[in-house]
Amino acid sequence: MTTENNDILFGNGDELPSNHSTNPHIQDVISAGRRKVVVGGAALGAMAFLGAAIPGLARAAEPSAQGLKDLPFRRRTRLPFSPVAVTRADAITVPAGYSATTFIPWGTPITGSYPTWMEDASNSAEDQAQQVGMHHDGMHFFPMNAKLGGRQSDHGLLVLNHEYIQAPLLHPNGPTVVDGKRVDVDEVRKEINAHGVSVVEIRRGPSGDWSVLPTARNRRITGATPMRIEGPARGHALMRTRYSPSGTSTRGTLNNCANGHTPWGTYLTCEENWAGYFATADSDLPRELSRYGVRGSGRYGWETVAGDEFERFNASHIATDPQADYRNEPNTFGWIVEIDPFDPNSTPVKHTALGRFAHEGLVFAPVRPGRPVVCYSGDDSQNEYIYKYVSRDRYRPQRSDGRLLDEGTLYVARFNTDGSGDWLALDHADPAFQRACEAAGVQFADQGEVLINTRLAADVVGATKMDRPEWGAVNPDSGEVYFTLTNNSGRKETDASNPRAPNAFGHIIRWREASRDFAGTRFNWDIYLLAGPQDNSRGPKGRALDESNIMASPDGLWFDDEGRLWIQTDMSGSQLRSGPFGNNQMLVSDPRTGETKRFLVGPQGAEVTGITATPDFRTLFVNIQHPGEDSTATNYTSTWPDGPGRRPRSATVIVTRDDGKRLM
Ligand code: FEO
Ligand code: CA
Ligand code: CA
Numbered sequence: 001m002t003t004e005n006n007d008i009l010f011g012n013g014d015e016l017p018s019n020h021s022t023n024p025h026i027q028d029v030i031s032a033g034r035r036k037v038v039v040g041g042a043a044l045g046a047m048a049f050l051g052a053a054i055p056g057l058a059r060a061a062e063p064s065a066q067g068l069k070d071l072p073f074r075r076r077t078r079l080p081f082s083p084v085a086v087t088r089a090d091a092i093t094v095p096a097g098y099s100a101t102t103f104i105p106w107g108t109p110i111t112g113s114y115p116t117w118m119e120d121a122s123n124s125a126e127d128q129a130q131q132v133g134m135h136h137d138g139m140h141f142f143p144m145n146a147k148l149g150g151r152q153s154d155h156g157l158l159v160l161n162h163e164y165i166q167a168p169l170l171h172p173n174g175p176t177v178v179d180g181k182r183v184d185v186d187e188v189r190k191e192i193n194a195h196g197v198s199v200v201e202i203r204r205g206p207s208g209d210w211s212v213l214p215t216a217r218n219r220r221i222t223g224a225t226p227m228r229i230e231g232p233a234r235g236h237a238l239m240r241t242r243y244s245p246s247g248t249s250t251r252g253t254l255n256n257c258a259n260g261h262t263p264w265g266t267y268l269t270c271e272e273n274w275a276g277y278f279a280t281a282d283s284d285l286p287r288e289l290s291r292y293g294v295r296g297s298g299r300y301g302w303e304t305v306a307g308d309e310f311e312r313f314n315a316s317h318i319a320t321d322p323q324a325d326y327r328n329e330p331n332t333f334g335w336i337v338e339i340d341p342f343d344p345n346s347t348p349v350k351h352t353a354l355g356r357f358a359h360e361g362l363v364f365a366p367v368r369p370g371r372p373v374v375c376y377s378g379d380d381s382q383n384e385y386i387y388k389y390v391s392r393d394r395y396r397p398q399r400s401d402g403r404l405l406d407e408g409t410l411y412v413a414r415f416n417t418d419g420s421g422d423w424l425a426l427d428h429a430d431p432a433f434q435r436a437c438e439a440a441g442v443q444f445a446d447q448g449e450v451l452i453n454t455r456l457a458a459d460v461v462g463a464t465k466m467d468r469p470e471w472g473a474v475n476p477d478s479g480e481v482y483f484t485l486t487n488n489s490g491r492k493e494t495d496a497s498n499p500r501a502p503n504a505f506g507h508i509i510r511w512r513e514a515s516r517d518f519a520g521t522r523f524n525w526d527i528y529l530l531a532g533p534q535d536n537s538r539g540p541k542g543r544a545l546d547e548s549n550i551m552a553s554p555d556g557l558w559f560d561d562e563g564r565l566w567i568q569t570d571m572s573g574s575q576l577r578s579g580p581f582g583n584n585q586m587l588v589s590d591p592r593t594g595e596t597k598r599f600l601v602g603p604q605g606a607e608v609t610g611i612t613a614t615p616d617f618r619t620l621f622v623n624i625q626h627p628g629e630d631s632t633a634t635n636y637t638s639t640w641p642d643g644p645g646r647r648p649r650s651a652t653v654i655v656t657r658d659d660g661k662r663l664m
Contacts, residue, residue: 008177008301010167014273017382017490018293021459068480068512068526078564078590080664083548083597086582090638093601097658102641103210105651108132110200111218121172125189129220133162134170134194136623136650138259138361139610140267142341147265151615154204157217157341159267160610161256165194166626167300169647174633181304188305192223195254197269199341210654219344223252231352231406236448238288238331245323250332258361258471264401267339270359272380274333279303281316291455294330331452336362338402351405354389355454363472365518367395373404374518376481378469382490385463386413386483388423390519412463415497421511421523424461426450436461467491467503471557475591482510482528484554486570505532505552533580541594549596552581558611565589568608584608603640605629617662620655
């Protein structure tokens with residue numbers, strides 16, 4: 001091994017900023033006097049609230065030059081509950097009339113020999129590969145008949161991500177490190193197996209209680225599961241490794257944050273802060289590593305263990321030939337991964353046409369037969385970008401599949417000061433892209449190289465640097481796309497779409513595609529809300545947030561079928577410990593009226609992230625990640641969900657209404 005490994009951090013894995021590109025914040029060229037915060041509400045004067053319910057896109061309001069007009073407003077509240085107060089209780093708090101029940105916590109056996117969860121964390125690596133992974137994140141409920149377009153609500157597959165691990169809690173006494181090296185092979189293998197995705201077949205009984213069914217569909221996908229590479233970067237010289245000299249496959253998916261699901265009934269898991277898993281001892285790093293922040297030691301020191309399954313985390317030049325070492329292994333991460341949850345023998349696919357970056361999630365625009373599919377993804381790092389993909393081929397119900405994600409155009413967003421926006425193609429065959437490359441003095445040999453270096457390609461075309469793009473969601477009423485920008489402590493200068501510097505509290509931006517053409521290249525945008533305390537926030541109607549809805553660091557985002565926006569927060573550090581916001585929380589906001597209320601507060605030190613529901617909307621699934629985030633092997637800062645003295649565990653919670661009716 002050639003790397004120095006004195007610095008294994010076992011941290012939570014948010015990456016250091018790595019956008020040192022010189023492309024300006026586009027609005028930096030606009031004089032300060034002309035800067036304007038384009039915000040839903042205040043800056044718009046009168047928002048246009050029009051009338052009765054809208055049956056779909058056809059009657060959505062046209063965007064105006066000042067911002068997006070809002071949709072019709074019904075006087076009866078669509079949030080029929082009393083908001084939950086800010087709290088630091090080590091519990092799940094939901095409104096009166098609702099209940100929250102813990103489900104499939106880390107360690108729940110789901111497959112193989114169904115190894116019993118051991119409270120002292122003494123389960124082996126092999127056990128962990130048959131149990132629910134650690135640190136639940138993005139999630140989707142697939143009705144059992146989803147592939148036929150069905151909406152069965154009492155039986156389905158719950159598929160969820162496991163973003164990262166807390167090594168102090170994963171092992172009985174924390175991780176073993178000797179002289180800066182990992183020495184226990186089973187420990188490291190267990191860490192790799194605690195990552196990835198769980199597929200769990202579940203059923204709702206007559207009393208409304210959910211249980212795990214012990215079927216062959218249950219599956220763990222881990223940081224070691226073989227995966228196929230598809231799209232323009234398949235077989236590229238920069239994808240060739242000792243494991244796959246042809247550059248067509250790799251092992252595992254890591255740091256799976258938010259998610260997506262396709263119109264054809266498959267799950268998408270998104271590789272976010274993967275760069276920190278790799279080590280390099282090289283000093284002169286290629287752009288496909290340096291622009292992503294691969295540097296020094298691996299976060300968990302996996303590369304310090306002998307054996308091919310671990311040496312692949314060392315991206316140093318060791319051999320003379322890239323097919324004889326793992327210098328290119330990091331290039332096989334940073335992708336969107338498609339999993340067919342209904343076929344437990346299927347090989348997951350990394351779709352390179354969707355770009356390589358710190359993918360938070362992927363959200364589809366509404367699909368229409370005979371039209372391309374369109375989806376959106378944010379790159380969650382300070383001053384990174386928001387992307388859109390438009391398939392080359394058209395969507396055909398019951399016939400289309402993942403191949404739609406292998407041929408298409410990747411665009412990156414530029415948010416203009418006047419509330420308009422442009423989608424800029426990252427297409428090697430596009431003359432405008434070639435001109436931008438020439439002007440910047442940057443060369444790409446082919447589209448595969450563009451995609452492997454997606455961030456650099458986006459720098460070249462002058463994309464707008466954003467305040468950490470997280471989840472996206474599409475309003476089923478209007479077709480407007482909402483994205484969270486969680487915060488950006490590193491922002492020095494404001495621009496119209498990122499109006500606070502530094503941005504400690506985050507905001508939610510939204511846009512509407514021009515002419516309602518999701519595949520087009522023009523859009524209009526405004527800011528839906530500025531998160532923060534009462535004296536530094538702006539809600540959807542232009543008023544400050546109040547005690548019923550103050551929030552910070554919005555992250556998870558989801559629209560229910562009736563057009564309510566659910567917002568989940570990911571505060572950390574002092575904001576979580578001493579801010580006015582209490583523990584991380586989930587709120588509901590009605591874009592028709594601007595009404596926004598806190599619905600759920602998580603336990604101490606936890607992030608609330610991941611949300612899905614049954615089609616009948618009688619069961620809501622929400623994930624609670626890293627309760628007791630600062631815990632050590634001997635000192636638990638939360639004991640949720642198992643209670644006093646017991647090791648905290650990430651888990652799903654099932655939220656229902658006590659009268660058994662629809663949640664809202
Ligand atoms: Fe994994 Fe961007 O949160
Ligand atoms: Ca997130
Ligand atoms: Ca986050």
